[in-house]
Every structure is written in structure tokens, then in C-alpha cells.
Amino acid sequence: MITTAEIKYVKSLSQKKFRDQYGVFVVEGEKLVQEALNSGFKVEKVYRSAEIGESAMARMSSLSSPSPALAIVARPADLESAVLPSSGLFLALDGIRDPGNLGTILRIADWFGADGVFASPDTVDVFNPKVVQATMGAIFRVKFHYTDIPALCRSALQVGGNVYGTFLDGENMYQKSLSNGVERPSMIVIGNEANGISAATAACVSDRLYIPPYPADDSGSESLNAAVATAITVAEFRRRA
Numbered sequence: 072m073i074t075t076a077e078i079k080y081v082k083s084l085s086q087k088k089f090r091d092q093y094g095v096f097v098v099e100g101e102k103l104v105q106e107a108l109n110s111g112f113k114v115e116k117v118y119r120s121a122e123i124g125e126s127a128m129a130r131m132s133s134l135s136s137p138s139p140a141l142a143i144v145a146r147p148a149d150l151e152s153a154v155l156p157s158s159g160l161f162l163a164l165d166g167i168r169d170p171g172n173l174g175t176i177l178r179i180a181d182w183f184g185a186d187g188v189f190a191s192p193d194t195v196d197v198f199n200p201k202v203v204q205a206t207m208g209a210i211f212r213v214k215f216h217y218t219d220i221p222a223l224c225r226s227a228l229q230v231g232g233n234v235y236g237t238f239l240d241g242e243n244m245y246q247k248s249l250s251n252g253v254e255r256p257s258m259i260v261i262g263n264e265a266n267g268i269s270a271a272t273a274a275c276v277s278d279r280l281y282i283p284p285y286p287a288d289d290s291g292s293e294s295l296n297a298a299v300a301t302a303i304t305v306a307e308f309r310r311r312a
Contacts, residue, residue: 081141114142155256159256161259163188163189191219194217238273251309
């Protein structure tokens, strides 16, 4: 059996203030729950509709169609202790606000083997239920930290690394030399959906890239979705490997 207090507790975790207070987040869906159980994350409790009833599950769920399984998972302790490794290919998220974009970007980072993802403090909470769902399990495999992005970019430059960012006045990405971070860190900055890369972070970008449209003299849309731009950019870096 499940108590009313438990249901209210689980439901409260849809809000960031309660996730922060209790240090946990919710995972829904058989696949994601299994991903959590197979990961290094601490799973505090698993609820199944077959055991607690579909009505109780519906009252706890954040989904329009409740899943048969839901888990309460402890947040990692080092979420805000970011140390830049001496080499690797990393993503730096500068104010990503849309949960679907953040979740998809983590999924992209997982697919292309990014060595880590760093996000500015004003980026949407990675444990937001919509973000967690959109990661399709990548949240349990990708190293993720919140940090000061301009300071992190300066750290990369100080050790001889590269900081890449996409701009409308950048160089054609397909014609430019790119570093995968084999010897020194390479950072790919992804800007805010509405405003792009902030001025403070742009000042730290060493390589300004441009993703050309087709045909090259007809841009059509004003810009690309942040997650789509991430996929195109990271794919090109990995293609050069």
C-alpha cells in the first residue's frame, strides 16, 4: 500500500524547490527506471502500478499517460563542483531554458561520446521531469555540472585549448580546422534559444563557427533550434576524428 503522504511527497518533486530540499528527482517509465537501477545513481524507491494501483500512480505522475513504473533517485553530490579535465570534447550550455532542448542535448552528448556537459546556473534544472524524460536515459551516463561558463572557457584557453561557438558572422564550420580535444580541452558553447551566446561568454570564444544553410545564399529560417545546432556541430567534430 502507499499512503496519501507518500503520494503528495512524490508529486511535490515536480517542483524544483522540493527536489532541491530533498536531494532527489523522479524517473518515470520502465526503460528509464531500469536505466536508473543499472547506473551508479542511488535509487531510493521504485513504485509500480501493479503494486500500488493505477489510480495512485496517476496521482503521482507528471506524465499525461502514467507509466507502470516510477522511481525516486538521489541527485549526485558533485553537481556543482566542476573541474575541467586536461583534454576532451565538452559542451558548455549558456542559458538553455527549454527542458526538451536540454534533455535532447544530453542525449546528443551521450550518442557522440562528449566527455562532459557544463551548464550555466541559469540553465533549466537538469532534473526537471521533462528534461529527464527527454534524455532517454542519457542523464545516467553523461557527466553534467553547473558552473560559471565564462570562467570555464577561460580555463580551457589558459591551457591551450579551444572554445568554439556558433555565430552568424562565424567561419564556415565545414571549411575550418577543428580540434576534438585529444591533447587539450575543446569546448563547444551552445547559446540561449532566444538570445544566443551571452556577451560575457562570447568574449571567451576563440573560434567563431557558422553552420551554413543550403543553398548558401538563402538562409530561409533565421536560425536553428539549439539542440539541432548542437547535433550538427558535434557530428562534424566527431566526423573529423
